[in-house]
Amino acid sequence: MMSKADKSAAAGASVPAASRARTEFARLISYIVFGLGSVYLSVRASALPTSRWEPLGAGSFPQLVFAVLAGLCLIAAVRAVIDIRKAGQLDGLATALSGWIKARRISFALFGCLVVYLSVMPLAGFSLATFVFLMIAQLLIAGLSKKTVVQSLIAAVIFSVGLNMLFAEVFNVFLPRGVLFAG
Amino acid sequence: MLDAFLAGAHQVFAFDTLIYMLIGSIAGIVAAAIPGFTVTMAIILTLPLTFTMDPLQGVSVMLSVYVGGYTGGLISAALLGIPGTPSSVATTFDAYPMARKGEPGRALSLGVWSSFFGTVISTIVLVLAAPPLALIAVKLGPWEYFSLIVFALTIVASLVGNSLMRGLIAGVIGLGIATIGPDPMMGRPRLTFDSDILLPGLPFLVVLIGIFAISQLMSEVEDHGKKDASGALIPDVIEFKTWSVMREVLMRPINLVRSSLVGVFIGALPGAGGSIANLLAYDQAKRSSKKPEEFGKGTPDGVIASEAGNSATAGGGLIPMIALGIPGSAVDAILMAALMVHGISVGPRLIMDNADLAYGMFVAMVVASLMMLVVCVLSMRLFLRVTDIPKQFIVPTVMICCVIGAFALNNRVTDLYLLGAIGLVGYGLKSLDYPLAPLVLGVILGPIAETNLRRALMSDGDWTVFFTRPISAVLLAAALLSVIFSVRSVLKMRKKDRPTTDEQDGD
Known part of the structure; x- marks a missing residue:
């Protein structure tokens, strides 16, 4: 059975863990938004007509850039999910958000x-x-x-x-x- | 040579030229101190005023604005945490924390002296080593340029912020922003969604002001009511010891000379300027420092590296311009235009046909840096008055200056709407701890990267050429090493500082 001091220490340690999980969750949302946006823009760029005079047309570079961005966002999102799962808890999201906005x-x-x-x-x-x-x-x-x-x-x-x-x-x-x- | 040198010096030391240069120096410092007002903008505004002057007089005035401008950027970088120009992005890393710790005077003095010595060193290199350096610069083909940009972006991403991944994402977002609008080779509109606002693309200056200035100003008022009662941005008593700081700078000769030489080299590369030099010089200083963990927390070495690096590009940029007629930066292109207005052709024959003009420009560089030093030392107390002004005045007023800066670039009201939108995105990214410098660098480097990539593949469709050309291969290998090194140090730091990072992240 845990003593009172142990319990309070465990609670103290869970505060930054929960806070970290919330921050990572906010970042995860940004990775998803950027990732989906870059996939869309990459597809849009691929629809641009190719050039007769050069191997790369007007759409090739943006297509490449947004594809790289989508890849990076995917890796970052996977890492964020792992971090959130490691932190273990994701409670108090609404309270944290209202505090964030209030500040x-x-x-x-x-x-x-x-x-x-x-x-x-x-x-x-x-x-x-x-x-x-x-x-x-x-x-x-x-x-x-x-x-x-x-x-x-x-x-x-x-x-x-x-x-x-x-x-x-x-x-x-x-x-x-x-x-x-x-x- | 001596005759030409003396003739040039005689023209520069004329009383009216010196007065004009002094005004130019003050104007450059003040303009660059306003966030959003770049050195380029100040030079553009100066250009019409020099049409009635003699060629050397006009160029000397513009050089004063140029040199003053590179230093002026440090004022808002150190005092407000907003880089006055892209060239002072790295200055914010250490000058701002130093100012926040109660040493704004020291931060400014360090920047001013480093800028002075950086300019002087670059002028010495310009006079002595112009031909060989210019030859190296022009040997770079599109393959090397593209690889150089990849290298620069990986350095920037690994250099700033707490996360390499978010740094890389920010850098690539910057590259993506640069692809909106007309494509740099054929002018075909891309990703504009038939919107009139997006059709001309996102102007770099508007992105810079929105991302850095608006987001910084918004976060300035975040903790309002919690912090100091005075509301001043830097509350402590200000003390700066100009001469002891000069000794402090001179006591770091290796950092000073290395950063200046980085600035000269980067300045000599066409397209690359102070915006890259300050970050590269900072990176080099951090990597070779015995205490790299102190960087970003207000170490003098960081301020010296960034300011010496960006100021040294002024001399470096003149090397290809004077020797070959290739401008090293947008500012050099405007200087070239000023000479061409007077019927002087800039190119290899400039030194032969107008030797007094070429050597006069070297003399003007030294005089301009001396003037910048005198103006800064004498009026530093005036600049520090910024710190006494409460937030209620400074935040909305700087916001107005940002709006003017964004508008004055193209006289387009639609740029102001972009400014607002980009400012909000910048604030969101800043709140989520994305580093903003890689994003801005991505926007600058995007069109250069794309142009060179397409040029390279137009002349040879084989992708392997990027790895078979020695300089390009070295630059790409350096980019890869930079990422590996950063990942390694991040993993090390994570293991070491896990509990601390957790608490910080939770903020």
Whole structure:
């Protein structure tokens, strides 16, 4: 029969093992996604017409590259399955995933802001879109307070209008002008 | 020869040329310090400004931007962990951990001095050994080039990250990304799915910014609220001792000279530049080090190797350009274009017909490296101010600079959509502990590899030629050995560090 100390030691050792199994499981999913994607792309590349002038056509190199990628993913996936089986347990996946997302909530929110910013730039123009993006992104990271609002406002004005002017006047790079706002 | 040398020096040391070079040096450092703004971009933006100058004056200014740019990349690499240019990818391996440990000043000083000595050594080699080195470089056929790229990719995959397999997968994903768009030989569209966004291919710079910068910026805010209250990227007090660091660099002469010579050789190979040289020099330093386990954790040898290696390619790249009229890199091609705008034909007759210009370029290289050193030493405190800026300002602002960098390349809004998508993929890969450097290198090397493979098989359809040509066979054998060596060391490390790795992996 196990003593209390032995039990807690065994539990302590199983925590990293379970964690390792979860990480390997996440990687296994990536190997499967990349593997299946590369098989599809390899098949697509093989459908490209061959060249009359050379032994290799336009599709040969991508076909080769994606076939190699599929092979590598297969080997990595087999190794990942072995590692998961060695680790023995794969419990608490949902909890771990929600913890993972929670730790990265600001990163994902920032990325969401970036996507919206890039999407509206052709409409709103660089200066306006950048001003709004900088305001939101800065407050998202720093939190909402009187001080951060003032600081963010100043920084947003400088880096939206200022950068646009710098690139237009000094580097002759004209950043996107919007349909709704030409700045 | 002496007359030509003095005539060239006389033109370079003219007051207005020196002022322009100083501005160029500052511009190069600042441009390369912005993630996504490459040396090539800075040079392209400088080119129209030199049209009204004398040929040597114009080329001298562009060389200042070039030399400054190779050093500027280290600033964001050391302080933010984002390589300002592809040439400073390996700099992040040790300069960033060193800065994170509270020695950002030392990391920057090491990089600046290594860059300076790397450039000076490469210029000496350029002057003394240009003809034989260029002859070696031009003897390489498509078979050797393809094998060289295979070798470079296996080195990169084994060099970075915790897993050779994930490194190889990342490298091959990079090669795959490079195949999207028009094929490099005939221009036939491939894997574009009839999408206007994919039709021109995935621009390398957009991939670089998305993979490195966007993913790095997203992970910067990951632990927000848990870490330091100040929110500064590098919180500790900054102290850098410029002169003692200079001695520190000089106390590692073998690493410095070896890395510089690697940079010169790689720079002399057409197509290969600082982006490969910094990784190869780093790899060589790691392999020959008595303490290879310290690499990646903030060892000075890693910073010295990477920075000396990438800066030395500036001189190396000029060797085939001046001696044979073959540009060693995209930047050298722009330098060549600048000379051709002034009606000067670049080729073997350059040294005979315009000796003052050729020797003036050698002098300008040395002057440019001195200027870079002076600018960096005097304004290093200014660069370190970046560390005092809270994340709330720096992360969104650098993101904006990345967006501008991606847009300015082709003035295409669709590139921005690609940037977002690639950034998300990069963040996913980073979270799963895939090394990102092999992927980016794969994107750069993909078209070169494909072109040379197809050229090789066009001239001789026999695959065995890759193994019967001596240099190609040696390079392929070296690639195989590199993989075997890495697998062996990974297995050894696994046995040794299993419990530690388990805990790290579980993070």
